[in-house]
Amino acid sequence: MDSSATSDLYLDITDFARGTPSWFQHLAELWTEAGLLLFGALFVAVWWFARPSGTRAVAVAVLAPLATAVAYLCSEVLKTFFTEDRPCRAVVGAGASLVACPPVGDWSFPSNHSTIAGGAAIALALARPVLAYLTVPMALLMAFSRVFVGVHYPHDVAVGLVLGGLVATLVVLLAAKPLQTLVGTMRTSRSGLALWLAGPGTGTGARPAVERGRHSAGRR
Template identity: 80%
Template sequence: MDSSATADLYRDITDFARSTPSWFQHLAELWTEAGLLLFGVIFIVLWWSARPTGSRAVAVAVLAPLATAIAYVCSETLKTVFTEDRPCRAVAGAGASLVACPPVGDWSFPSNHSTIAGGAAIAIAIVRPLLAYLTVPMALLMAFSRVFVGVHYPHDVAVGLVLGGVVAALIVLLAAGPVQKLVETMRTSQSGAVLWMVGTGARAGAERGRHSAGRR
């Protein structure tokens, strides 16, 4: 992988990073990892809030983290094809990265963090479109933070964002129908654990309410 095209931009960003106050650098270091946890929390909230609703809502809420995980696997596979060394080792004249440079063999292209962020942002936006106003900026900030702390080239994070978003969108949209049917089947189960996972849906809940009222 020819990384010379964005090496100068990498140097500019990392030089800027080292000129920022230490508290800002620590904030960037925190966000580069904590952002992933926040996406995970959003996934859980979306799944939980979808359980009392329609089966398609549950299907896409369940698919969102799965699609993001598949995007990550695609990113990890590409790393083994391109085997691009990290810029914190390869870019001549660049200062030390703000975080420890990953070891040789932990390749740079594409950025796994950015792939996960891009996939999560788009998958969540499919589940709840209004959340795109939150998740897209989150993903962009996470991608930028990977360059800011010095462990990725700009093209690593740009490709990662696109890869994650495209793969996640395709998985969610193409698999929503079959998974919706699976959810509907699971909702006929007598197992409490199964019903806890997929919820009973508004209609089933209403039916139980009517039966309870009739017995009174």
């Protein structure tokens, strides 16, 4: 992978990073990992608040983390194909990165963090569109932080964001309908766990199997 196209921009960003206050550097270091945890919390919250809704809403909410995981796997496959070394080791004249430079074999292109961030941002926005105002800036900041701390080229994170977003969108589009059918089936199940996972669906008039059974018995 030819990384010379963005090497100068990488140097500009990392030189700027080393000139920022130490508290800001620590904040960037924290965000580069903590952002993943926040996306994880959003996955859980979106699923939980989708449970009273229709089967499609639950299906897309469940697909959000799954689509992000598929995007991550695609990123890993591309890494083994391109085998781009990390800029903190490869760029001539680069200063020390703010975090430890990953070892040889932990390739740079594309950025896994950015792929996950891009996939999560789009998948969550598909599940609940208003979240795009939160998740897209989160993803952009996470991607930038990977260059800021010195472990990725700008093109690594740009491609990672696009890859994550595209893969997540494709997975949701292809899998939403089959999973929607599964959620509907789970809502008719006698299993308490299945009913809890699929949700009551009260927002669309769907009712758990137990409740429907009571109404059927009453009519008899």
